[in-house]
Amino acid sequence: MQQYTRDNMAELLRSHSINPTHQRIEIAFALFSRQEHLSADQIMSLVNTRFSETSKATVYNTLNLFVEKKLVREVIVDPSKVFYDPNTQEHHHIYNVVSGELTDIDVSAISIGSLPNLPEGLVTEGIDVIVRVRPQNILS
Incomplete structure (x- = not known):
């Protein structure tokens, strides 16, 4: 490091x-x-x-x-x-809505099967996935 x-x-x-x-x-x-x-x-x-x-x-x-x-x-x-986020490598996140903590998810841990057709002249720049979580005993 x-x-x-x-x-x-x-x-x-x-x-x-x-x-x-x-x-x-x-x-x-x-x-x-x-x-x-x-x-x-x-x-x-x-x-x-x-x-x-x-x-x-x-x-x-x-x-x-x-x-x-x-x-x-x-x-x-x-x-x-x-x-x-100082980590500019491709990765995703888990966000705890109760504690406010944000942690990294390795990009290989999430699989995205397909994307919608994009309008002509546009390309995908990136995909950001945020998985929102909360403790099981706390209702949303």
Whole structure:
């Protein structure tokens, strides 16, 4: 497993054509050093424990840039809950609707038999499967 430092975060950002500002490095470090699925609020909290200077707008703008440059994946588990995933390899997710925990599923663990015919001129860019779970003793 790769060891992430603030120094190699700058290199990682540059490799994705992102200018490595102080705040972008801190946001990337919060994501990659933990290797967890984090919300923007969780990332802001982590970044601001070290430096309390990063605004919510900066975090969201930076995360949107990271998604645009394919540095992280955006995982939308419901309209009000978005996670940012530093694992950009093809994979799927299990989302616990009670605990809010999001975990990876290896792509080989799910088989998709077929896809609908696409309109002319369109191709499939990717498939994201989110399996929503809850403890058996808790009714939805």
